[in-house]
Amino acid sequence: MLSIGLPGLILIVLVVLxxxxxxxxxxxxxxxxxxxxxxxxxxxxxxEDGEPEQASGSTNETKRSRP
Incomplete structure (x- = not known):
């Protein structure tokens, strides 16, 4: 994992300036x-758009599996 210390942050700030x-x-x-x-x-x-589709899709599957 990438870890930037204080000297790295100071260098980045100077370059941006x-x-x-x-x-x-x-x-x-x-x-x-x-x-x-x-x-x-x-x-x-x-x-939020994906959650109702997943919930309604699972209930439809259970209804279809029952005879």
């Missing part, structure tokens, strides 16, 4: 946060 600059970091952080929020919302919707 050099690439994007301090003025664009708030916008970058906000866009990353929005993207993660949309991803979580989409995965939650997919899970």
């Amino acid at each position: 050099l690439l994007f600059g301090p003025s664009r970091l708030p916008r970058l952080g906000r866009s990353i946060g929005d993207t993660l929020h949309e991803l979580k919302h989409a995965t939650r919707d997919l899970r």
Whole structure:
């Protein structure tokens, strides 16, 4: 498993600062946060959509197996 220590995190922060600059970091952080929020919302919707189908599918199978 990948583990990043404190020196690795400091290096990543410095590289991000050099690439994007301090003025664009708030916008970058906000866009990353929005993207993660949309991803979580989409995965939650997919899970909720899949659960009723599985539950109704199992009850239909039990009804069909009875004569």
